[in-house]
Each structure stands twice: as C-alpha cells, then as structure tokens.
Amino acid sequence: MAENFPPMTSVKRWFVTTNHKDVGILYLMTALFFLIFGGVMALLFRIQLLEPGGIGILSGSGYNQSVSAHGLLMVFWFLSPFAFGFANYVVPLQIGAKDLAFPRLNALSYWFYLFSGILFAISFFQGGTFEGGWTMYAPLNVPIYTPAMQATTGGTAAILGLTLFVLSTTVGTVNFLTTIHRMRAEGLGLWNMPLFTWSMLLTVWMMLFAFAALLAALLLLSTDRILLTQYFATQQGSSLLWGHLFWFFGHPEVYIVFFPALGMMFEMFQTFTGRRLVGRKWVIIAMVLVAVQSFLVWMHHMFLTAINLEIKTLFMATTIGISLPFDLMVFSLIYTMVKGRVRFTTPFLFSLGALVLFILGGITGVFLGAVVLDYEFRGTYWVVAHFHYVMVSGVTALIGGLYYYWPKITGKMYDEFLGKVNFAVYFVGFNLLYFPMFLAWETPRRVFHYGEGLQIYHQLATLGAFVLGSSFLILFYTLGKSLVSGPDAPDNPWEYARTAEWATTSPPPLENFDGRPTYASGKLEFVDTATDGGTATPGEAARADLERASHDVAQAHGEGHADHASIWPFGIGLGTFVLFLGLSGMTSWVEAFHPEFSSNPSYLYPSITILGVGILGYVLFQFGVEQFEAPEMAVAERWPFEGIETTKLGVWFFLASDVIVFGAVIGAYVFMRINAGWMSWGPIPEHAWAGLLNTYILLTSSFTVVLALEMARRKSKKGLLASMSVTLLLGLTFMGIKAWEWSEKFAHGDYWFSGLEYSLYYVTTGLHGLHVVLGLLLAGFMIYRVLTVDAYLEDSRPVEYFGLYWHFVDVVWVFLFPLFYLL
Amino acid sequence: MQTRVDVFDEIFLVFLGLGTLVGIVVISYTLYNAYKYRDVDGREKDEDLPTLGELPTGGGGGRKLFVSFGLSAIVVISLIVWTYGMLLYVEDGPSEDGIEVDVEGYTFAWDFEYENGVTSTGEMAVPVDTTVWIDVTSRDVWHTFGSQELRVKADAIPGETDRTWFIADETGEYRIECFELCGPGHSGMNADLIVMEEDEFQNWLDEQQQGGGDGGSGEGASGDGQQNETDAGNESTDAQNSTNETNGGGES
Numbered sequence A: 001m002a003e004n005f006p007p008m009t010s011v012k013r014w015f016v017t018t019n020h021k022d023v024g025i026l027y028l029m030t031a032l033f034f035l036i037f038g039g040v041m042a043l044l045f046r047i048q049l050l051e052p053g054g055i056g057i058l059s060g061s062g063y064n065q066s067v068s069a070h071g072l073l074m075v076f077w078f079l080s081p082f083a084f085g086f087a088n089y090v091v092p093l094q095i096g097a098k099d100l101a102f103p104r105l106n107a108l109s110y111w112f113y114l115f116s117g118i119l120f121a122i123s124f125f126q127g128g129t130f131e132g133g134w135t136m137y138a139p140l141n142v143p144i145y146t147p148a149m150q151a152t153t154g155g156t157a158a159i160l161g162l163t164l165f166v167l168s169t170t171v172g173t174v175n176f177l178t179t180i181h182r183m184r185a186e187g188l189g190l191w192n193m194p195l196f197t198w199s200m201l202l203t204v205w206m207m208l209f210a211f212a213a214l215l216a217a218l219l220l221l222s223t224d225r226i227l228l229t230q231y232f233a234t235q236q237g238s239s240l241l242w243g244h245l246f247w248f249f250g251h252p253e254v255y256i257v258f259f260p261a262l263g264m265m266f267e268m269f270q271t272f273t274g275r276r277l278v279g280r281k282w283v284i285i286a287m288v289l290v291a292v293q294s295f296l297v298w299m300h301h302m303f304l305t306a307i308n309l310e311i312k313t314l315f316m317a318t319t320i321g322i323s324l325p326f327d328l329m330v331f332s333l334i335y336t337m338v339k340g341r342v343r344f345t346t347p348f349l350f351s352l353g354a355l356v357l358f359i360l361g362g363i364t365g366v367f368l369g370a371v372v373l374d375y376e377f378r379g380t381y382w383v384v385a386h387f388h389y390v391m392v393s394g395v396t397a398l399i400g401g402l403y404y405y406w407p408k409i410t411g412k413m414y415d416e417f418l419g420k421v422n423f424a425v426y427f428v429g430f431n432l433l434y435f436p437m438f439l440a441w442e443t444p445r446r447v448f449h450y451g452e453g454l455q456i457y458h459q460l461a462t463l464g465a466f467v468l469g470s471s472f473l474i475l476f477y478t479l480g481k482s483l484v485s486g487p488d489a490p491d492n493p494w495e496y497a498r499t500a501e502w503a504t505t506s507p508p509p510l511e512n513f514d515g516r517p518t519y520a521s522g523k524l525e526f527v528d529t530a531t532d533g534g535t536a537t538p539g540e541a542a543r544a545d546l547e548r549a550s551h552d553v554a555q556a557h558g559e560g561h562a563d564h565a566s567i568w569p570f571g572i573g574l575g576t577f578v579l580f581l582g583l584s585g586m587t588s589w590v591e592a593f594h595p596e597f598s599s600n601p602s603y604l605y606p607s608i609t610i611l612g613v614g615i616l617g618y619v620l621f622q623f624g625v626e627q628f629e630a631p632e633m634a635v636a637e638r639w640p641f642e643g644i645e646t647t648k649l650g651v652w653f654f655l656a657s658d659v660i661v662f663g664a665v666i667g668a669y670v671f672m673r674i675n676a677g678w679m680s681w682g683p684i685p686e687h688a689w690a691g692l693l694n695t696y697i698l699l700t701s702s703f704t705v706v707l708a709l710e711m712a713r714r715k716s717k718k719g720l721l722a723s724m725s726v727t728l729l730l731g732l733t734f735m736g737i738k739a740w741e742w743s744e745k746f747a748h749g750d751y752w753f754s755g756l757e758y759s760l761y762y763v764t765t766g767l768h769g770l771h772v773v774l775g776l777l778l779a780g781f782m783i784y785r786v787l788t789v790d791a792y793l794e795d796s797r798p799v800e801y802f803g804l805y806w807h808f809v810d811v812v813w814v815f816l817f818p819l820f821y822l823l
Numbered sequence B: 001m002q003t004r005v006d007v008f009d010e011i012f013l014v015f016l017g018l019g020t021l022v023g024i025v026v027i028s029y030t031l032y033n034a035y036k037y038r039d040v041d042g043r044e045k046d047e048d049l050p051t052l053g054e055l056p057t058g059g060g061g062g063r064k065l066f067v068s069f070g071l072s073a074i075v076v077i078s079l080i081v082w083t084y085g086m087l088l089y090v091e092d093g094p095s096e097d098g099i100e101v102d103v104e105g106y107t108f109a110w111d112f113e114y115e116n117g118v119t120s121t122g123e124m125a126v127p128v129d130t131t132v133w134i135d136v137t138s139r140d141v142w143h144t145f146g147s148q149e150l151r152v153k154a155d156a157i158p159g160e161t162d163r164t165w166f167i168a169d170e171t172g173e174y175r176i177e178c179f180e181l182c183g184p185g186h187s188g189m190n191a192d193l194i195v196m197e198e199d200e201f202q203n204w205l206d207e208q209q210q211g212g213g214d215g216g217s218g219e220g221a222s223g224d225g226q227q228n229e230t231d232a233g234n235e236s237t238d239a240q241n242s243t244n245e246t247n248g249g250g251e252s
C-alpha cells in the first residue's frame, strides 16, 4: 500500500520495493559490484601474463576459471544489468509512465539477477567454477572432460546461475516490451520516443529472441550436466550444435550490450552539443536494421569450422552489411557536434571517448569480417582487442550515463574536476590495456604461454589494467563524495536537455510526475489530475479518464492508490536460488543410478533441492493470492497494440520467447538427427497410438479451456469449476499416459542417457511435459481461487491468459507428436 | 606460388594502411569538431535551440550524413570484394602437388600422420616449398590447430574434418599452438613445426618409421607413401588416404 511504503533509509524498503526507480538503483549498484568482481578476475590473470609461461600465481585450471568467470561476469552480470539499471530508472520517466507495466515482475527480475550472481559466486567454492570460457564450447562444457566430481558441481552451479540470469532477462524483457509499447504518454508516438528509449526498445526486442535461444542451449547443457543426457557430449555434431545455438544468441548479444550505450551516447551528445541529432530518422532506421540483421550473422564466429564456401560468403556479406548502419550512426554523432555548443562536462567526455573507441573497434571489426583475414585472427588477441574496444566503449558511454543521471537519481551534484580526472585516467588506462593487444595479436586467446617477443605488450597491458582499475576508485570516490557533501542538484542540471526525466524533480517523486504528462499539444505539459476531465475529486477524475480512454475498468481504483511493495518477488528469487543450488549437486545421484558410473552421493544436495521446492511452492502461492494494484496509465499511446490489454500483451511476448525456446530445442533435434543420417533412427516411443491418444486428449482440453472462459464470462461458478476441472483431469491423463510410456521404456533399459536419440526424445518431450505440469499447477491454483474467493467471475481475463498458455502447450505437442512418433 | 603468408601480408597491409588512414581522419575530424564548436561565451542567442519537453525532431545536415556514409560504405565494400578473390585462392589452394598430413588434436597434444602411415607426436616435419595439405580433427574436445608464422589455422572439432593448407618457404622451426580453450593444459598445448629440405624430410620420415615404430604400418605401405610423395597426383593421394585408413584402423 502506498501509504505505508517504507522510506529509502529503511532496509525493508529495498527488499519489498517494486518501484522502477528503486529497482533501477538496485540494478546499478549490483552491476557495479559484479564489475569489481569481474575486474579482480581480470587483474589476476593479467598478473599471470606478466611473463611468457605465467608467473605462477594461477594453475592452468585456475587461469581458465578466472578467464571464464571474467567473461561471464562482465558480459552477463555487469554490462547488461548496468544498462538495465538505467533503463529501469530512465525509460518510464522518458515515456511519461508511472512505473513499468508489471512492477512486481520487475522486482522479480532483479532478485533473479542478484541470486543468479550469488549462485555463480558460490560455484567457486564447490570445487571450482566453470572453466570452459564464456563461450562454453562443447564438448568441453560437459562433465566427462572435467572428471573430478567436485569440479562438476561448481561448473554446474555456474551454468545454473547463468540459467537463472537468463530467466531474469526473460521476465525483464517481457516487462519492458509491454511497457514501451503500451504506456507512452499521450502524444508520444513511437517515432517520437527519445533515443535512449528507442535503443532500449530494440535491445529488448533482440533479447526476447536471442536470450530464448540461450535459454534453450543452457537448459540442454544443464540436463547434460545433471541428468547425463548427451546433447553436447557426442562426437556427432555436438560441437557444432553448441556453436550454432550459442552464436545465434551470441552475436545479437553484442548489440544487446551495445545498444543501450549507444542510446545513452545519443542523449548525451544532443544535450551537451545543444543540437538535435542529425538524421534522427535514419539513425532509428539504421538501428532497426541492425536489430533485425543481428540474427543473420552468427556464423562469422565459425568461419574456421568446416562450413562451405557458399555459407561463408553469405555470412561475410551479412557481416559487412551490418557494419554499415553503424557508420551512419557514427557520422550522425559527429555531425551533431557541428555548429553546436559543445560543453566538455564529464558525461560528454565519456561519450566522446566512447565514440573514439568505438570507431577503432569498428575498424578492427571490419578486418575480422574479411574471411581470409579472420582465418588468421580467429582465436587470437586481435579478437580480444577488437571486442574490448567495442564492448568497453559501451561501458565508457554508460559510465558517462552514470555521471549524466547521477544528479537526477541522487539529487546531488558531483565534482566536475574529479569527474574529469576520472575520465583522463580511465581513457589512458583503457588504451594502455587494450591497444597493446593489437600489437600482441599473435598470442592465442586464453593462454599464458606466449612468444618471448610479445612480452613487452603483455606487460604494458597489465600496467594498463591497473590504471583502468584505479580509475574506478576515482569514480567511486567522486560519487561517494557527492553523496556526502555534494550540492543539491536542480531539476535539470544540463542546459538543452530535452527529455521528460529532466522536467520532474531530482530525485523524482514516487510516481514520477505531478500531474499527467502529455504531448498532445506538441510539447510536454502536465495535466492536473485533480481537474482533468472537469471533475473535482481525484478518484472520480481517474475514473472519468479510464472510461474515456480504455476498458480497463477493473483497475479503476488503481489510480492514485497503486502499490509499490511486495516481498514475494524476493521470496521467489530466494526459493529458485535454493532450488538451483540443490540441483547443482544432483549429478552424483544420477550417476549412482547410471549403469556405467558408480558414486556414493550425499544427502546434502537433495535436501537443499527439496527445501527449494518447498519455499518456492509457498512463495508462489502467496504471490498468486496477493492483491497488488500496479499504477495504471489511463491515457496512453499504445501503437501498434491498442487493441490488446496490457497483461495479455505480456503473455503474448512471453509466449513468443517460449516459441523460440521450443524452436531451438526442436531445431537441436533436427540438426542432430540430420547429422546422424535421418533414417538411421526410428521413432523411440513404442506405440504411435499412445501419442495419438495424447494428441486427442490435449486438443480436447483446449476446448474445455475455451468453455471455461465462456463460463467465467457468464459468471457461472459451477460451469467454470466444471470446465477447469475437466481441463485439469485431461492434463493429468496426458501426464499419466506419458508416465506409462516412459516406465515401459525404462523397463527395457532405455533411459535418457542410453544414447543421443534417447536424450533428444526424453528431453524434448520432457520439456513439453514440464510445461504441461506448470499449466496444471496453474489450473489447480485457479480452481482453488474459484472455490475460495469466487475468483474470475467479475474479471475473467486470467482465465483467458491461462487459455493462451494452454493452447500454446497444445500446439507444441501437435508438432512434437509427428516428429517423435511417426518420422 | 603464393603462400598464405604472402596472401595475409598483402591484405593485412592494405587493411592496416586504409584502416589507420580512416581512423586518423575520422577521429581527427571528430576531435576537431568537438573543439571547434566548444561552447564559448557571447554566442548569438537567436539560434533555434532545443528546449525541455519538445517532441524530438532531427537536426539538419542529412545530405552530408549520406555522403560520408556512402563513402565509407564504398571503402568497406570494395575492400571486402577485393579480398574475396584471395579467399577463393585460399579455399582452393595452390594447384601444385603437395603432401598430405592428418592432424589430430587431443588434450593436450597434437598427433600427425603422414601418407605412408608414419605418425609423430608433438613434432611435425614438412618439406620446404611444398604445399602441405592438412586434415584436422580432434579426438576429444574442440581445439584449433594453428601456426601463426605460417598463417595457417583450422578448427579441430570432434567428428569433423577441416581441410586446409600451407607452404613454408624457409626452413626452420616454427611453433604450433592451440587456439581454442580446451581445458587446464590448453596454455601449453604446443607442438614444433620443423621445415626441412626435401631430402632431409625423407630421412626424417624413414627415421620415424624405424625409430619408435609408432607408425604402426608395414613396410609396403611406407614404400607406397614415398613414391606417392614425389609424384603425387590428386587421385593417387586419395587412394593413399584410403590405404592409410585401413592401416591406421588398429590405432584409434
């Protein structure tokens, strides 16, 4: 409840908050923590690199662990979440919203993120963390090649940590997509959105599909590591399967981490040059092109595999094609300065620095795009130098963003002089660290044995690493000093800033603006909510607004009484964390069961797993029954989704990402089967009729769900209960038949680890089965709600959303049935 | 006969030259603009300055933007098209005859198998000025075979064979390294590449054969192999490959 929302100084506030600004701050601070964590890893191996052959502070395995952890931490736990911190804080302000569309889910993304990082950190203490590089190439990523049982547990925990991180991004992605598409202030068309919001919109669109592919890859990898399936363990295509899945995610990922920084640069360039972006329209078009095309270049990371010349040519062309829109953006930034009033504030220095570094990174990227040159650069420090120039250019821009938004977030100004010193040390350190890597490019990546002649460059780089590291100490000092003794910041400390976040106080009030922001007149104005619609009391005004603009009548009381606190997102994060921690050590139990292995597993991990399931069950239930009113936008620009209600749109986005997850898993099946020779495998299930029967059962259950919705609309409690119960029963029957089929297979000794084709069968249908089980849990919960509180009779929409999910699960089966039972 | 070193040097030089030039020009122009348009006091106030809360519009100067963009696109595309011819050459390889070596990576060393069935671990000898075709694969995890000095590299992937070639035009010792993270010993997964005169190479092959007997193949096969090497045509090479496979069957 808004009234008893704890103040910022209370610790409780930070566990319960669902407010986007609070969550943004949490994201920023946590990301900076992981920056330090990943940075320490880097310093460790840079010290090892002082001499050819290493100075002996790290073992071979220790070196690989620190390199792998560094890459994973920086890309996943620092860079993306850092950008998401800004997105959380700034995007709702820029579009004139009060919060994100699903505030509790936003808090949930954060807690998943934090706990995923904690799980990753714990993996170091489970006999060593994952040591197969951030690209996690197969088959090195499965336990047979890290035989010590202990090492396997840590590695599995790291992979599960990453999986949890991906769950966090999925939730966040759905939330941002819905927010940006449905909650823009009146008059703020898509085309008119500020560029940071534009870049975030495109980022989350890319994330929706790219991270779904990664999620699929990680799920398969986790089953390999825990259940001993064989996706990535075979000599028959496993390596390439991983390569395709990973890079289908991996290349979009490089733009996913860079786009927010780019958007930030656009904002800062415009503000500090006092000019509007040159060719704004074309810049947006260029970004859209990049976002789409980013899914068509992944094989340039695989030029050295045995792919054929035609494919290489194609991917060379797409790679070069995708670099061209960036040229346009770079020139646009440069020309924006012309005739401007450039002020060299700290944020601008960082953005200008970022631009310079990006130009260098881009030019060296073109070298890699030429396949003949890539043959020689692949796996060397040239690649390392290239991607650090581009990615850390993004970091540079985001640090500029930290200075830029600092006064808004904290209400305090920082010391310009210190900020400039920070930039100078940062920029020198950066180039001292990464430029010598171009000169030392003949060094293979991730080794500490390198040629004698290259020593000087590696030593320079190590020196640069420390300089760069120390620049962050200056950063923290500057910001700390500002917090303690900085002067108060005005609402808009930056002359010529245009976007809406500068039109509210620093820091902004809980619901961002006094009055409702609107661009209806062509410029930002605030409509007094009290008089809006000609009525006097806020409650009535809100209602009038609603009736005029939308059919979200059920939320009418929400206006002005929105909630900002819930402890359950934290609870779900905790429960999932405990569950995943438990799962990380379950491999030995599967081994005990496996005919070819022997092990005597401990009861520790199963107990943790069960504890996790218990916590999760409880908190999910509480989450489900909690009354929570998200701040609603009565009047908003919603193109092109005017017709789809907010939560429903969220469900659709979620299903879209799930389509990719299944697409990737089914794709993996097709890829491996073609690799083995399609006809060399027959159907695994014994009886096609069982699958056919199950198809009928699921399709029937789709009808009963439709019926349930109709009953809810007619407010017939009995009808709703009956049709939901039939759905539940049909689902249970489906699972029963499935269980019978599997037990028959087990009786013949055919387990998921019995061979690749068995792995594919059990995991793909198992993933579908898991979806069915989740659906049944939902259905059970809904029946309980109907029984206890007469739910859904006033507002039938949850039944509709459940139906969408259920139909989706059914449709997936319609694909799986012929694929596994007939072909 | 162009070696891969020649190919690389030529392209790299052009890229480096143009890249440096473009980099210097663009970055200087950036910094020049930033400096030239720095904010100074007493500017005329009549400009159309951005204001807080305006709906964003773009600034002018779109034509200039497209000219620069077009120029950069032309440079990039023509560079890449130009390298494409070289790519075709590298893909096809020189037309001259050469020798064939099967390379197999495993944690953490390299095995080499010659046409006559001779095998060697950690040391690869090749004759100077001869095209060496390598078929690279892996016994366990993903490795990447490469020698920087000779500008040759190929992924060693279990279950796949990646074929490429190189020519060494000077005798001497070179370094073979692994370019894909493959486990705790990755850093030290090196081998020596020894380039020798043709007759020395023949001696080396004989030595290997008599020495450890690690070749595991009979006299007959080696005789064939040596003949093939001197007058190897493509067909006979293929034939030799298949005999090798039958010979080597017992080893793997």
Ligand code: HEM
Residues within 6 Å of the ligand: A135, A254, A255, A257, A258, A300, A301, A319, A320, A322, A323, A326, A361, A362, A363, A365, A366, A368, A369, A374, A377, A378, A379, A383, A386, A387, A390, A391, A394
């Ligand atoms: C001018 C545009 C660019 C081109 C033509 C380009 C091209 C390439 C190519 C061909 C590779 C593969 C190199 C190899 O492994 O052999 C590569 C690697 C990479 N690039 Fe770029 N790139 C560009 C921009 C970017 C940007 C903007 C980012 C990120 C912000 C980025 C991040 C990376 C990363 C992380 C890798 C290495 C991944 C790994 O192997 O660990 N690149 N780039």
Ligand SMILES: [Cu+2]
Residues within 6 Å of the ligand: A250, A251, A254, A297, A298, A300, A301
């Ligand atoms: Cu890429």
Ligand SMILES: [Cu+2]
Residues within 6 Å of the ligand: B105, B108, B142, B143, B144, B178, B179, B180, B181, B182, B186, B189
């Ligand atoms: Cu290796």
